Amino acid sequence: MDLLRKKKTDTTFSLTNMSKGGRAAVARSRSIDHQLDEERERREKEVQILIIGGPGAGKSTFIKQLRLHYGDQFPPNERRLFHDQILQNVAMGLVHLIEHMERMGLQFETPEVQDLSREFRKKHPRISIVTLIKKFKEENEKAEEICPVTTRAELTKRLSSFDVYNPEVPNVDDMHTLWADPAMQICFEKRNKFETDKLTHSSEYFLLHIGRICSKEYLASVQDILLIRWPTLGVQEHKFMVDGLLYRMIDVAGQRSLRKKWIHFFDEVAAVAFFVNLTAYDEFTEEDPTVNSLQDSLQAFAEISHSQFLDKTDFILFLNKKDLFANKLKTSSIATCFPDYKGPNTVDASLKYIKEQFLQSKPAQKQVYSHATCAIDVPHMKDLLATVVDCIVDINVKRSKNY
Ligand SMILES: Nc1nc2c(ncn2[C@@H]2O[C@H](COP(=O)(O)OP(=O)(O)OP(=O)(O)O)[C@@H](O)[C@H]2O)c(=O)[nH]1
Numbered sequence: 140m141d142l143l144r145k146k147k148t149d150t151t152f153s154l155t156n157m158s159k160g161g162r163a164a165v166a167r168s169r170s171i172d173h174q175l176d177e178e179r180e181r182r183e184k185e186v187q188i189l190i191i192g193g194p195g196a197g198k199s200t201f202i203k204q205l206r207l208h209y210g211d212q213f214p215p216n217e218r219r220l221f222h223d224q225i226l227q228n229v230a231m232g233l234v235h236l237i238e239h240m241e242r243m244g245l246q247f248e249t250p251e252v253q254d255l256s257r258e259f260r261k262k263h264p265r266i267s268i269v270t271l272i273k274k275f276k277e278e279n280e281k282a283e284e285i286c287p288v289t290t291r292a293e294l295t296k297r298l299s300s301f302d303v304y305n306p307e308v309p310n311v312d313d314m315h316t317l318w319a320d321p322a323m324q325i326c327f328e329k330r331n332k333f334e335t336d337k338l339t340h341s342s343e344y345f346l347l348h349i350g351r352i353c354s355k356e357y358l359a360s361v362q363d364i365l366l367i368r369w370p371t372l373g374v375q376e377h378k379f380m381v382d383g384l385l386y387r388m389i390d391v392a393g394q395r396s397l398r399k400k401w402i403h404f405f406d407e408v409a410a411v412a413f414f415v416n417l418t419a420y421d422e423f424t425e426e427d428p429t430v431n432s433l434q435d436s437l438q439a440f441a442e443i444s445h446s447q448f449l450d451k452t453d454f455i456l457f458l459n460k461k462d463l464f465a466n467k468l469k470t471s472s473i474a475t476c477f478p479d480y481k482g483p484n485t486v487d488a489s490l491k492y493i494k495e496q497f498l499q500s501k502p503a504q505k506q507v508y509s510h511a512t513c514a515i516d517v518p519h520m521k522d523l524l525a526t527v528v529d530c531i532v533d534i535n536v537k538r539s540k541n542y
Pocket residue numbers: 192193194195196197198199200201340341365366367368369370371372391392393394414459460461462463512513514515516
């Protein structure tokens with residue numbers, strides 16, 4: 140501080156003896172110094188985190204947990220905004236079961252309900268993510284032709300504005316009727332025996348809570364909000380204030396063909412939060428059914444961690460869905476994804492191996508903090524977020540010193 144004061148005094152003294160050009164140069168230099176000071180101050184107070192990873196890995200759920208612990212905690216008027224998404228999730232679960240009933244040769248009890256199921260399926264088809272991505276890309280190309288974006292802020296705004304998935308809100312009475320049918324119940328009871336196209340954990344949850352959700356006085360609970368499956372197709376930016384530091388979280392789509400957009404968000408990022416869906420070890424990507432989803436995630440992590448634009452950026456690796464991972468290991472092994480794995484079929488050993496694969500794929504000097512998580516578990520995430528926030532504060536201090 141003393142040194143700084145001395146430097147300023149010296150400059151003031153010498154300015155009086157300078158030529159016009161010299162004074163202008165000093166003024167320019169001061170203005171640059173001032174801008175740099177402001178920039179440094181802004182950086183110290185604001186931290187930008189890029190949240191990336193495979194589709195359905197838990198990125199948006201993580202943001203919801205941040206909102207719960209450090210944001211507005213979902214007041215009632217905000218909870219109501221999720222109702223349409225929840226009803227859509229229930230409808231998707233029902234249509235999913237109707238499709239399985241057909242495969243199993245199960246008939247609805249009466250011709251009226253049979254007709255209703257046909258109508259319902261027509262109105263609420265299960266739209267594949269591949270179709271949505273195609274629509275999203277077309278919209279984006281059209282917009283780019285009309286008005287190309289030049290800044291990141293414009294790109295963020297545009298990518299968050301497309302409404303490619305806007306289905307009709309399902310009728311709750313129809314859903315009650317379909318759910319109450321005995322054949323539908325038999326099909327649901329047999330859900331664990333589905334060989335392919337299994338019901339997701341979130342669909343199962345919403346179907347089990349259908350009575351509450353379809354009631355007149357329904358207000359979404361935190362758990363309902365955390366369980367919603369609604370893929371992010373563009374980019375969503377969320378801001379949180381924690382201990383005087385502004386966190387700008389950028390949540391981007393995880394689909395393979397939308398990853399090219401990630402690079403636009405590398406600039407000014409303090410840390411990258413990379414999400415891995417642990418249960419993906421025996422699944423294949425929707426966009427290319429020949430590619431194993433966990434291998435795909437590993438490859439994306441290797442590529443991103445080697446990016447020259449992120450060479451000084453620390454990573455936080457979230458090995459997520461550990462609850463579902465533990466369940467899945469009871470019937471299958473990670474050797475499906477990693478044929479070299481010869482370890483026991485336990486959670487600890489399998490998790491350790493997967494973590495090692497990720498850490499071995501990054502550059503040696505890259506700092507990566509890793510956590511095994513369950514993003515829908517509120518108390519667990521409360522503790523974990525406190526650790527993550529401390530870690531980000533350290534990263535930010537380190538970064539500001541290097542600036
Ligand atoms: N059981 C369980 N479900 C989870 C966990 N994390 C996320 N989910 C659920 O998985 C689904 C997908 O989570 P999202 O947060 O939407 O995934 P995403 O990474 O944002 O996916 P994209 O937007 O498609 O890239 C949602 O239904 C979540 O409720 C977890 O740890 N355990």
